[in-house]
Amino acid sequence: MILLKNLSKTYHSKNGKIDALQDVSLEVKKGEVFGVIGYSGAGKSTLIRCVNLLETPDQGEVLINDTNLMKLSQTKLRQERQNIGMIFQGFNLLKTATVYDNIAIPLKLSGIPKNEVDERVKKYLAVVGLEDKQQAYPEQLSGGQKQRVAIARALSHEPEILLSDEATSALDPETTEAILDLLLKINQEFGITILLITHEMHVIQKICDQVAVMENGQIVEQGNVIDLYSNPKHPTTKKFIDSMFTNTIPAPVINDLSAKGPIVKLSFVGHSTGKPALANVVKKFNVYTNILAGNIVQLKNEPYGRMIVHIEGEEEETKKAIASLKDEGVQVEEVSINEL
Numbered sequence: 001m002i003l004l005k006n007l008s009k010t011y012h013s014k015n016g017k018i019d020a021l022q023d024v025s026l027e028v029k030k031g032e033v034f035g036v037i038g039y040s041g042a043g044k045s046t047l048i049r050c051v052n053l054l055e056t057p058d059q060g061e062v063l064i065n066d067t068n069l070m071k072l073s074q075t076k077l078r079q080e081r082q083n084i085g086m087i088f089q090g091f092n093l094l095k096t097a098t099v100y101d102n103i104a105i106p107l108k109l110s111g112i113p114k115n116e117v118d119e120r121v122k123k124y125l126a127v128v129g130l131e132d133k134q135q136a137y138p139e140q141l142s143g144g145q146k147q148r149v150a151i152a153r154a155l156s157h158e159p160e161i162l163l164s165d166e167a168t169s170a171l172d173p174e175t176t177e178a179i180l181d182l183l184l185k186i187n188q189e190f191g192i193t194i195l196l197i198t199h200e201m202h203v204i205q206k207i208c209d210q211v212a213v214m215e216n217g218q219i220v221e222q223g224n225v226i227d228l229y230s231n232p233k234h235p236t237t238k239k240f241i242d243s244m245f246t247n248t249i250p251a252p253v254i255n256d257l258s259a260k261g262p263i264v265k266l267s268f269v270g271h272s273t274g275k276p277a278l279a280n281v282v283k284k285f286n287v288y289t290n291i292l293a294g295n296i297v298q299l300k301n302e303p304y305g306r307m308i309v310h311i312e313g314e315e316e317e318t319k320k321a322i323a324s325l326k327d328e329g330v331q332v333e334e335v336s337i338n339e340l
């Protein structure tokens, strides 16, 4: 439904040229939550702004439901944009208008009859839980409430697609959770496809089905979130995922243990895989296992866990234990002191 084909964009400034997008392609299917993650300057904003042509790519194609937006007249493009809502880090509310008018004015401007405007404002303020704030002004609202108004405004045009440009970056952790829950609810209840950009792995982890990792204007890796967690290939992807798992094992402990058997990193998807598999190898082989660090994070659909484990025993036995763990679907990687 969103298909970006070979997009390139170069900015020219006094200091030279910047290739903000270099041959970027991605596909977001109907009903998905797709996240694009990258560090500052990676090209995320440029990319998301190309989807509704707030930014015009130098090369490539932007297709929404098979319509090539770059071939449309201004009038047709304006109509197509009604189908693409957008929310921003800075909320972009009209300061001098009430919450009600912030939603009603754009609806009136797009030609919707007055009684339907009223219905939609009330309906979508209820969806975001702000029925009682109709007459408030933005400055009387918290950051989270402002973002809820912006979300209600985007939804009031009843779009198929919602673009989220770092929508939670200015919010505290608790409010971030609440807004992410709201985005998930919108995706599930209204079937709205969401494309978001973020620099926080937590956002990807919590609500996304698919993820693309951007660096220097390029997508360096993309895929299903669970697959990327289980088997990240690019160093930047690894860095983002590692940031969710802190391993602070003192070096002397590692040195001491390494002499008595391998230290391994176990990764597993699902609730039950990790600990039972470990218990089994202790039963089956002549080894002891010692969990040095462990963490399970909740991805959108499934938990994903990582443990750092010392396997103590004779070489033959520890090898068999590792093979058995692999047989049970646990990913096993031997780690050295430098990698912890």
Ligand SMILES: Nc1ncnc2c1ncn2[C@@H]1O[C@H](COP(=O)(O)OP(=O)(O)OP(=O)(O)O)[C@@H](O)[C@H]1O
Pocket: 011, 012, 013, 018, 019, 020, 038, 039, 040, 041, 042, 043, 044, 045, 046, 047, 199
């Ligand atoms: N209008 C512009 N003129 C010149 N350079 C620009 C312009 N917009 C973006 N850039 C440059 O293009 C590159 C990509 O910027 P972009 O904002 O897309 O990245 P980003 O990943 O969204 O980063 P951030 O999270 O910091 O916004 C950066 O080097 C940025 O400085």
